[in-house]
Amino acid sequence: MYPRIKRSLSEEGSSSAKRTHFRSFSVSGAFGNGTSQRETNGQTKHHLSANQHYQQTTHSSTRKQRFNLPIYAGRTAIIAEVRMKESVIIVGETGSGKTTQIPQYLHEDRLTKLGAIACTQPRRVAAISIAQRVAKEMSVQLGEEVGYTVRFEDVTSEKTRVKYMTDGMLLREAISDPLLLRYAVVILDEAHERTVHTDVLFGVVKSAQKMRKENNQKPLKIVVMSATLEADHFSRYFNGAKVLYIEGRQHPIQMMYAVEQQKDYVHAALVTIMQLHQEMPPGGDILVFLTGQDEIESLAKLVTDCAQHCTPDCMELLVCPMFAALPSQHQMKVFISAPSGKRKVILATNIAETSITIPGVKYVIDTGFVKGKAFHPKTGLDMLRVQPVSKAQARQRTGRAGRETSGVCYRLYTEEQFDELKQTTIPEIQRCNIATVLLQLMALGITDVANFDFLDRPPQDAIENALEQLIVLGALRKASDCYELMPLGRQMADFPLEPRLAKVILSSQQFNCSEEIITIVALLSVDSLTYTPQNKRDHAIAVRKKFTSSEGDQMTLLNIYRAYNSVNGNKEWCQQHFINSQTVKQVMDIRKQLREICVRMNIPFNSCGKETANIRQTLARGLFMNAAELQPEGTYQTVSHRQPVAIHPTSSLFGLKPQFVVYNDLVHTSKCYMRDVCCVDPSWLRDAAPNYFKEHRLHSQPTAIYS
DNA sequence: GAGCACTGC
DSSP: OHHHHHHHHHSTTOOOTTSOOEEEEOOTTTTSSSOSOOOOOSOOOEEOOOOOOOOOOOOOHHHHHHHTSGGGGGHHHHHHHHHHSSEEEEEEOTTSOHHHHHHHHHHHTTTTTTSEEEEEESSHHHHHHHHHHHHHHTTOOBTTTEEEEETTEEEOOTTOOEEEEEHHHHHHHHHHOTTOTTEEEEEEOSGGGOOHHHHHHHHHHHHHHHHHHHTTOOOOEEEEEEOSSSHHHHHHHTTTOEEEEEOOOOOOEEEEEESSOOSOHHHHHHHHHHHHHHHSOSSOEEEEEOSOHHHHHHHHHHHHHHHTTSOTTSOEEEEEEEOTTSOHHHHGGGGSOOOTTEEEEEEEOGGGTTTOOOTTEEEEEEOSEEEEEEEETTTTEEEEEEEEOOHHHHHHHHHTTSSSSOEEEEESSOHHHHHHSOSSOOOGGGSSOOHHHHHHHHHTTOOOGGGOOOSSOOOHHHHHHHHHHHHHTTSEEEOSSSEEEOHHHHHHHTSSSOHHHHHHHHHGGGGTOHHHHHHHHHHHTSSOSBOOOGGGHHHHHHHTGGGOOTTBHHHHHHHHHHHHHHTTTOHHHHHHTTBOHHHHHHHHHHHHHHHHHHHHTTOOOOOOTTOTHHHHHHHHHHHGGGEEEEOTTSOEEETTTOOEEEEOTTSTTTTTOOSEEEEEEEEESSSEEEEEEEEOOHHHHHHHOTTHHHHSOOTTSOGGGGO
16 A cells, blocks of 8 residues: 555656645735735724834843734724723734733733733633743732632732633632622633633623623723634624724745545545655644544554655654543653654644644644534434534634744645635534533523523523423422522532532432542543553453442442552552543542532531442432433433433443443444443432433333322 | 543533
């Protein structure tokens, strides 16, 4: 196979099917070097002009850099707009400096006199690193005037005026302070990413602003910062707020499109990588966007094999896989720059789109696909599916080529295919289970959740389904014309968990197993406690066999956690058993947080000892809507929708066929699989929700007992 | 007997 690819690579201009063809595309506009040409959409542009009046008062080099940023020209206009108006939308391109500078401008202009500035970020690392940078620019100690708040870490004090935080953290704060009274300004940054948390915050800050105005309290200024697109949409939502545009500093990127549609994008990627590697001068790494671990691992093998067949004068090629499930010591490899005479090729998922920035990338290869979550509101079934990227996403990927110098982006699809892509990705809030969101809104005091002022409304089905789930869990009650938050629901909202797991914790007291349950819930909140490399799979499974419990995966996870503690988290032990020690540490953090919340609620800590049935009975209290029953032919069906499901092959119950199980979640791949499965007694299910099981019959039991 | 994009509280 490899010689044939090699040959086709050398056949310049050949129309062989093995060759990927590209043609050039003019790039002066959208990806140019900061000229004013843009995609026009009817919106009046307010380009910012230079401010002549700001005096530089310090000579520190970190500070000096601030005045060279493109955004500096717009300082006066930005301050004026925020002072004059309630809300403003700022569209800033990559490299404009908006995230570090705007909060400082507003602080320098004493907008923080009446309250702090909150600047939200979708990711923890961003909130932390930006706060560090701004503290340095302002020559202050991190945690004093400038600080950050993310889960498990609060580096702020009473002095803090500029506070970077995750969007989820501000949403949590809103539950205890719906008017966000400690803030004078809320900046929702990276708004174009449309995370569930930012989307909910849009409504929360808009309502807080209105309420404060009505109550004659100090005004709340709202700043929405985003990349291009959607600015009009944000503007309409915030009562026609003005949109200010800031130019970025992006190096020019040359666009290349496939001449014809590619049948196999992994193969097309392989050919393109080898072609680039052999034809392009040394210097400049290659970043390839793929959809998942499997694809990355198989392409990594192909590239490695192929590179060995290169001509002797060809540079060495270093292949670096990059995906979230990869243990961090392996992830580090991509950040080490390639020694001279070698070229790096990074095979990444969309983790490299926004979450991490890899230095040295000059060439981007975009397969045009991404694995995304799809959700069926009626059945509550979640699944991951390979789908085409949106135009916005394709542009984001392209931009990764021009971070340091000019670059080239190869799209493994035609320009016509690009034109057919969706403008933007559907906001997550429209394609996920919103039970958690609705419970949080109720806890914020918004009773009419069904008519909440969403920027983009979730489907009606999803709203109804989520409300129904919350009612069945006992979190809400339907009153005459609205929904009422029950005391149980109020407690559930205090946990950083999905409602069903919060219910599990709150139910643990009556079965004397809160200690075990808190650990199990923490374990269910992380992914992949264990790591199974492809080439050592059988060995990994064999050494972990001793932890397997026939009661279910939750008990198996608990066994692993206990074993880890009994060796005090010994590193070698973790490696021997293929346990991801970083994940266990995360479990310990979550466990500690859950414990603290329980202490505040006066939930007693107790252990059921050997009575492990109590643990499973407690799990049934929250997971009863995720029950499945064995059918006479040996397969399973969910009790809720009679959906055919199977126990996941990695489950400790695989092949055991208990009559009734509850599962933590479903994943649809070749089949619909239940993950984190636990055996239960049908009577526990009925005890958990008698009315629910009058509607959803458990077939193996005589139905007469209910008549 | 098959395989889990990415965040976040």
